Amino acid sequence: MLRKGIALAVFGLALVGTPALAATTSEEPKDIHWSFEGPFGKFDAEQLQRGYKVYREVCSACHSMDLMYFRNLGQKGGPFYDPKYPNPIQNPYVKSLAADIKVKDIDSETGDDIQRPATPADKFPAPFPNEASAAASNGGKAPPDLSVMAKAREGGPAYIYSILTGFVPPPRGLNVMAGRYYNPYYPGDVSSFWTGPKDQVPKGGFIAMPPPLAPNKVTFDDGTPSTVANEARDVAAFLAWAAEPKMEERKEFGLGAMIYLLIFTGLLYASYRRIWRDVSH
Amino acid sequence: MSGHSTYEPKTGFERWLDMRLPIIRLAYDSAITFPTPKNLNYWWTFGGILALCLGIQIVTGIVLAMHYVPHVDYAFNSVERIMRDVNYGWLIRYMHASGASMFFLAVYVHIFRGLYYGSYKAPREVLWILGCIIYLLMMATAFMGYVLPWGQMSFHGAVVITNLLGAFPLVGNAITTWLWGGFAVDDPTLNRFFSLHYLLPFVIAGVVALHIWALHVPGNNNPTGVNVKSKADTVPFHPYYTVKDSFAIALFLILFAFFVFWFPNALLAPDNSVRANPLVTPQHIVPEWYFLPFYAMLRSVPNKLGGVITMFGAIALLFVLPWIDTSKVRSMRYRPTMRLYFFIFIAVCLVLGWCGAHEPADAVIPNVTTFTLGDYDLNSMVWLSRVATLYYLAYFLIITPVMGLTETPLPIPESISEPVLSHPASGPVAAAAATKKG
Numbered sequence: 197m198l199r200k201g202i203a204l205a206v207f208g209l210a211l212v213g214t215p216a217l218a219a220t221t222s223e224e225p226k227d228i229h230w231s232f233e234g235p236f237g238k239f240d241a242e243q244l245q246r247g248y249k250v251y252r253e254v255c256s257a258c259h260s261m262d263l264m265y266f267r268n269l270g271q272k273g274g275p276f277y278d279p280k281y282p283n284p285i286q287n288p289y290v291k292s293l294a295a296d297i298k299v300k301d302i303d304s305e306t307g308d309d310i311q312r313p314a315t316p317a318d319k320f321p322a323p324f325p326n327e328a329s330a331a332a333s334n335g336g337k338a339p340p341d342l343s344v345m346a347k348a349r350e351g352g353p354a355y356i357y358s359i360l361t362g363f364v365p366p367p368r369g370l371n372v373m374a375g376r377y378y379n380p381y382y383p384g385d386v387s388s389f390w391t392g393p394k395d396q397v398p399k400g401g402f403i404a405m406p407p408p409l410a411p412n413k414v415t416f417d418d419g420t421p422s423t424v425a426n427e428a429r430d431v432a433a434f435l436a437w438a439a440e441p442k443m444e445e446r447k448e449f450g451l452g453a454m455i456y457l458l459i460f461t462g463l464l465y466a467s468y469r470r471i472w473r474d475v476s477h
Numbered sequence: 478m479s480g481h482s483t484y485e486p487k488t489g490f491e492r493w494l495d496m497r498l499p500i501i502r503l504a505y506d507s508a509i510t511f512p513t514p515k516n517l518n519y520w521w522t523f524g525g526i527l528a529l530c531l532g533i534q535i536v537t538g539i540v541l542a543m544h545y546v547p548h549v550d551y552a553f554n555s556v557e558r559i560m561r562d563v564n565y566g567w568l569i570r571y572m573h574a575s576g577a578s579m580f581f582l583a584v585y586v587h588i589f590r591g592l593y594y595g596s597y598k599a600p601r602e603v604l605w606i607l608g609c610i611i612y613l614l615m616m617a618t619a620f621m622g623y624v625l626p627w628g629q630m631s632f633h634g635a636v637v638i639t640n641l642l643g644a645f646p647l648v649g650n651a652i653t654t655w656l657w658g659g660f661a662v663d664d665p666t667l668n669r670f671f672s673l674h675y676l677l678p679f680v681i682a683g684v685v686a687l688h689i690w691a692l693h694v695p696g697n698n699n700p701t702g703v704n705v706k707s708k709a710d711t712v713p714f715h716p717y718y719t720v721k722d723s724f725a726i727a728l729f730l731i732l733f734a735f736f737v738f739w740f741p742n743a744l745l746a747p748d749n750s751v752r753a754n755p756l757v758t759p760q761h762i763v764p765e766w767y768f769l770p771f772y773a774m775l776r777s778v779p780n781k782l783g784g785v786i787t788m789f790g791a792i793a794l795l796f797v798l799p800w801i802d803t804s805k806v807r808s809m810r811y812r813p814t815m816r817l818y819f820f821i822f823i824a825v826c827l828v829l830g831w832c833g834a835h836e837p838a839d840a841v842i843p844n845v846t847t848f849t850l851g852d853y854d855l856n857s858m859v860w861l862s863r864v865a866t867l868y869y870l871a872y873f874l875i876i877t878p879v880m881g882l883t884e885t886p887l888p889i890p891e892s893i894s895e896p897v898l899s900h901p902a903s904g905p906v907a908a909a910a911a912t913k914k915g
Contacts, residue, residue, distance in 0.1 A: 220760055235739045263557050340751075344557065347742060348750035383760070439750070442560065442567040449568065450738020457734055461727040468724045471716050475515055 221399040222383040225351035225358040228429065232436060235451070238444055239437050244275035246416050247434025250427050253414050255342065258334060258405075260322035263343035264438055266294035267316040273444045275434070285316045294318060335375040337404045346432070346439035353432040355381065360428035363407040367398050376402035482506050507693055512711035513718050514699035516893050520590040521697065522725030523583050529726055530580040531685065535678050537573040545625065547671035549664045552627035553752045571741040572733075577619050578744045579733050581767035584612060588795075593819060595807030596698040602799040604691035609795045611684050616768070618677040621670040623765060628749030633762050635662045635670075641775070644782040661755070701890055702807025710893040761836065769833030770826050774869070776837050777862035779852060787866065794873040801873055803881030811887040815880045818872065825868045832862040 231240040248269065251261070269276045270284030281287040294314040299321045303310045314321070324330035330338035340348075349355045358381040366378040369392035378386070384401015387394075409424045416422055420430075437443070484505040486492040495502055544563050546555040559566035588608070591597055597605035624635045639656055643649040658665025696705060705711055712718075736743065744766065748759045764772050771788045778784035794801070809816040837859035840846070847855040854860075 263554065263561065268561070344750045348747050350747050352747075440560070440567075446567055446571070446738055446741070450734060453734050453738060454731070457727060457731050461724065461731065464720065464724040464727050468720045471720050475712060475717070 219385045219387075220383050220401075221385065221397075222401065223358070223362070223380040223399050225354035225381060226361070228354050228357055230353060230433060230436070232433070232443060235447055237447065239273065239433065241275055241277065242418060243430050243433045244437050246414075246418070246420060246426075247430040247432070247437075248275050249416065250409075250414050250431035251342070251434055254408055254427075255431065256320070256323060258323055258330075258339040259342045260324075260330075260339075261320045261343045261438060262322065262341050264320045265316070266290055266297075266314055266318055266320070268438075268441060269293060270316065271441065273437075273441060275437070287316070290316045297321060335404045339405065342435055342438070344439045346436040348439075352439075353436040356432040356435055357428050359403070360409055360432070361425055362400075368392070370398060372402060376404060377406055379403045483510055507689075507714075508719075509713065509715045511693065511714040512696065512705070512708070513714045514697050514705055514710055514893055515712045515717070516699050516701065517697060517718070517721075518700055519721075519725055520586065520594075521699075522722050523587040523590065524692075525722035526583045526726055526729045527580070527587060528685065529729075530576060530583055531678065531681060533572060533576050534580060535682070537569045537576065538675070538678065540569050541573055542675060545671075547625070547668050549627060549667055549753070552625060552667060556626045568737070571737045575733065575736040575741055575744060577622065578736070578765070578767065579729070580615065581619070583729070584615060585767070588612065589823060592798075592822075593809050593816075594698055594700060595702050595802070595804070595809070597799045598802060598807050599799070600695045601691070601698065604688060604695070605799060606796055607684055607688040607691055609792070611681055611688060612795075613792065614677055614681045614684065618674060618681065619765065619767070621674040621677075624667065624670050625674060626749060627667065627753045628746075629751040629753055629757070629759050630746045630749040630762065632662060632753035632755065633759055634764055635666065637762055638764075639666075641781070641785050641788075644785045646782070698807065699893060700808060700810060701893055702810070703890055703893055706892040707894070763834060766830065766834070769831075770829035771833070773829040773833035773858075773862040774866045776833075777859060777866045787870075791866075791869060794870070798873065798877070801877050803878045804884070804886070805881075806886045806889060811889050812880070812884060813887065814884050815876075818876050818880065821868070822872045825865045825872075829862060829865045829869065832858045832865065837862075 231237060231243065251259075267284040267290065268274055270281065270287035270290035271277060272282075274284070276287065276289050276293070277284070278287050278289065284290055294316050297314045297320075298311045299314045299318050301310055301312050302308065324333060324338075327338045346352045346356060351358070359379060362379050362381040363377060364380065366372050369390060370378060370386060371389045371391065372378050373389075378398075378400065379402075380398065380400035382401040382403045384403075386401060387397045389402075390397050409427045411424060412422050414422050414427055416426075416430075420426055440446075482502055482505075484495075484502040486495045486501070491501055494500070541559065544555060544559045544566065546552055556570070559570050563569075591605065591608070620634075620638060624631045639653055639662060642656065643653045645652065654660060656666070656669075657663070658669055699705075746763065763769075771791065774791055775784040775788045778787050804812065804815070806812055809819055835858045837857065838853055839858045840854070840856050841858060841861050842856055845856050849855075850860065852859075
């Protein structure tokens, strides 16, 4: 009986858990653990700082983050939050990070276009003036904005990590067009470029982004070894924070709300029992 | 049941007001002393839960509207601004977004409860129809609300659903053009959807008032389906049901909070975090979970108009259910065979939802190919949805009327309070049934 039950349960799980063959395939994102998982998870500020450095020195050459302001870096829960400066606009470190970057403005006297150092109130500047120029400089496909990338893909930060660390030489029999790179974690359909057996089409797709990370590409200030895996993990964590900068606040608030609700529910149950105790029903 | 009022104005002001607008009397009679069957189980608490859901959606929605910009260029960013820069904006938005799912979860429980206990039968037909109207309004409101963040799924969902109306012969194209305010889903569409999304909840609130009014004329049905016979069958609404409903509401809020605080994105499609782009169609366009069964029905019919008619027909059947059902017995507690068909019906609705979440050609049993029947392999979601859709339709059109005429129901208790004493012969059965709390 029990065995039959288990068999049925396994069968049920198999039904639910296995997506059927579709034209588009990709490998499941790598199973990677984050400090911000679960109801008590928190972002690791040092990891976010390293992640920001990876974004700034590597990703930002092609990818915009339109929804991000420099002040976000110094807000509560952000990578450079300093309790001495509750208003991030005044945080000197954030100011200096912003000042490293030039942003477009106009001269208020003459109206001429100028470049000036950014302030914490400025947005992260986009690397290209518009989508057409972004596409033209990147093999015909504009690099997507990264502001909410960690929410915009199935798997979230694990997907980002898997893409960044997932570039592999194409399997023998797979023809890759110039300017495209095979990545098993990128959803796609490579069957028309596959010359091998029809039932062994490799999973994944062709991505227009060349492998962006390399060992020692970014020097981490805290001495963390700059391997591709570390760079990828840290930038994925940074993007997870950028996609949902209020996640920590949300979880903390939720814990309080949940404790309140549990106590309140208990009291209501006791009242219910007391009020109904003399009614046969 | 709306018996004689026992309200006695206690202060001078209350006496003065009672002569002019007896609104305190109305509240007192309908929420304090209202005689309510004493055997209502927890399935009956969902009415109160739904009232709370509507309240939460309206309050959070009003606040969101203060910050939202209904324009194709700004809508997506304005929602993100709510999440990032508005004080507790994340809380308000996640309550509103998860709240829609919670609202539908509760309304489905409420509808299935009505079906099981025969709450749609005389004299509660109007009450039931008002409920069906609320459900339709909820679907329209939820659909338009989902379009507002102007993500990829918002946009392409709107395209798919509004295009369905184009299936109607002669007037179809005119309707879609009129609905879009142009020749494609664009800024005018977003603006009118925002306007209607703000309007409809208040229409719902109005119909809810009628729904409650219609409830208070015959009074509550109850798990036995037997009419209230005497005062011994009832308890005053307050404090008995205010406390029981409050307890159930608090439990429901725990589930709600679980999603809002810890898994707010579980019910949202990742594609909706990508700004709408009419030139890029998402791989799979899937509606929110609460529409999936109807989506499966829509796709189960090879003809577009046929699919649309099946989908709307599935809802229309609910409206005429009080006249389709031939059984004199309200509660399925005393209809063992019908109860079995009802549980299959629930399973079929879940299966339809599961099919709706997959592509039509996806295999039901993975990696098994049988043979092609008509357009698809027999082992495909579309064939499973066809079977399930047929059962859904047959449940209302064949099983419900035929069972009412042919089945032999169990003995029905004489009254709510004394199910055992009145039926000594069938005592154990009725007693077992009466003590079993859903």
